[in-house]
Amino acid sequence: MTAIEILGLEKTYSVGFWRKKPKCALKPLHLRVEEGEIFGFLGPNGAGKTTTLKLLMGLVFPTAGSARILGMEVDDPRMKAQIGFLPEQPYFYDYLTARELLNYYGQLSGVASKERAHKIDEVLQRVGLPEVGGVQLRKFSKGMLQRVGIAQAILHDPKLVFFDEPMSGLDPMGRREVRDLMEQLKQEGKTVFFSTHILSDAEALCDRVAIIHKGELRGVGAVADLTSSVHGKVEIVWQGTTVPSSLRALGAECHVTGDTVRAVLSEANQDSAIEALRRERLRLISVIPVRTSLEDYFVQKLQPSEAVAGVRS
Amino acid sequence: MTGRIVHIASNTFREAVRDRVLYNLIAFALLMSGAAILVGQISIEIERLVVINLGLTAVSLFGTVIAIFIGIGLVSKEIERRTLYTVLSRPVRRWEFIVGKFFGLAGTLVVNAFFMAIGVFGALLYVSRHFQRADSWVLVALYFIILEFLIITALALLFSSFSSPLLSAVFAFALFVIGSFAEDLRGFAAMTHGLMRWLATGAAYLVPNFSALNVISSVAHQQAVSRELILYNTAYALIYATMALCGAVLIFEHRNLK
């Protein structure tokens, strides 16, 4: 079943006070997220990730297009009882304690009062804040607030969670924990939709990702499929202190360290490069294919439009 | 639906209490006891008059200030701090949020007024040693003051739903002043002609009319308040507050929460 279905969602804001200028935040977006997957929504800052999430949460109204979540309209309260949402850099009522806040949210989400206390304990444990339930949120650090934010998003046992930049403000340990938590959610059969600009997180976690830039979808698919489409590279290492000019002609990036040289070049030129080294009678140490990261794909997807935009402006 | 409104209302109340809003009661208590002691020493006949006038005016002013200064932030602060996002992504309708906020602040004001009323009656007892039958009209005056709070709260909430806190405060305060002179505004309107008259009359009916809700002076003079006045004032205040709330809901329902 489809968890999220986005059909041509589009958002144009008017900016300026007197002379309204349209500013396109999101170009028509089509996207399907299946139930049970971890879906990464990637893009640099200001790409339109948060706008998309706000549209899905019914916080802003689209200029055109529509979306359905769990098969229901985005303003359907029945659907909203089954989703969780962590906004970007969350901020909560700081006069409340963590426990009071979660209790309030539990009430709003319709968690029965009998279960509430138990669920709050459980969720505080889960996000690693078991001891600070009675502390007012104004005393919380940024990372702790982020954890509270995650807690409130999963408190009512939602089928589908939306996380906007869930790793921001967390230390490396915290990131690891959140990653594990997302894996657990997936194992529990929940769908996770999260946005991030940190690629390694997405690469490690996601079943599928979508890449968005300047309000436009640039690619969507499984991480492996996306990365395989990028031309591969190899790393060739040999003994020596000089780089033969024939190798440079192949477009190799070379680094000399001590008495070894490391060159990275495209897979297609691998044979010619080895040939050239042989001709120079240099001692080959290793030839290793470089694993293409999502980052390469990302860079490749972002660059063309950057160039186009440069010409336009 | 009602459950969620109650939860939002009680959270709003809790916020006001934790923001030390009720501290104003200390200032009020000092004012009342000071006044009672002072008047008790200078005059015999007008002491009740002064205590009632001063007490009720203070209840009204303190409450109005609280209503405006909390009311204007009720919605805009939640948008600015993005606390609204986690509320509206739950099964909460936007109108439920507005209505809940309204009842939360109204409840705060009622509790606040209740404590201040105790202060007024305490001071009254101090200066005149015993209560009189006519003192029950002071309760009616307090009831009218609370009705006034409902209108001001709804208006502050209305402005808060589309404007910045500072502008909202200016608007709400301006309407409070205009509303106190609304009857004279209708008088002005009756003296103009043609299109101006239509516009002025329309404006005079649209702004809140507080004149009828202010019976402080007549109560201080121990005059009775007619039953019809109580009835019509109640109806008017509830209807007007509902009207302002509807406006707030309509604006908020259509708003993009950037």
Place this chain on the structure above:
Amino acid sequence: MRPSPRITITFVLLLVLCMIGSVVFLRRLDRVRTGATLEEVLYISSPQVLKRMSLGYDGLLADIYWTRAVQYFGGKLHNRERRFDLLAPLLEITTTLDPHLLVAYEYGANFMSPKPPDGAGMPKRAIELEEFGIRNNPDQWRLYYNEGFIYYMDLKDYAGAAEAFARGSQVPNAHPYLKMLAGQMAEHAGDVQMARAIWSTTYQTTQDKSVRDNAAAHLRAIKVDEDVTALEALVARYREQTGLLPLSFSDLERAGMLRGIPVDPLGNPYRLMFDGRVEVFNPDDLPFIEKGTPPGYVAPPPKLLSSD
């Protein structure tokens, strides 16, 4: 993904209903508390205290009190009440707050001086008001004129009137009529001619439409009173001569006593009644007339303010 139309429609409907409801109840409130505000307002009846309490916004407050005075007077007049207890304090507060609010003196005199039901019947207070105005605005000749007017019309104090007109005529730019009025006062005091001269002066020198309308109504009333007196005298003469009452004005015409059917200042023919009295066509159109009305006639309230 638009805002829910159902919610929008519900709240728009509720909003409209509430708007209607608020107007309805506001009108009911007004009915319950006519005059209540004013009595309440006058708990602070000292103009000096009010001036201090207005925190420097005394001009605005004066305008507000002026409105209240007009509303109060208009309301009482409309209900044909004979007591106008709060009028004087309201006008005093108004003029103390803003001593240069000339309209308050002008209308104030008109409101306070005439006998009920046309006014409050307080010519002495009206004179005090004008004197206060003169002290604060000695260059305004109309204030002297108003004072003389009150002395003449309501107090029948012709010496006082003559003095007021004379003082007024000394003011630079005073209207030349004032000198004339002061001069004629001694000679013609109490004449219809004098009354006519004074009302004509008012009519010709005022800028204000309602004051002018009022003066015109008075001038018409003087004319009607004169006409009716003259016509009834003719009827009496006819009866002396013929021993019969005329059946119509045509009888008088045939007897050579009249030329044509006489008409009132509004152009309507006078009516000759069977008992020999003369009546105007419609007394409601001719306020202030003292003659030519049916027996037991009660005049409707005069329209002093054109907006009423």
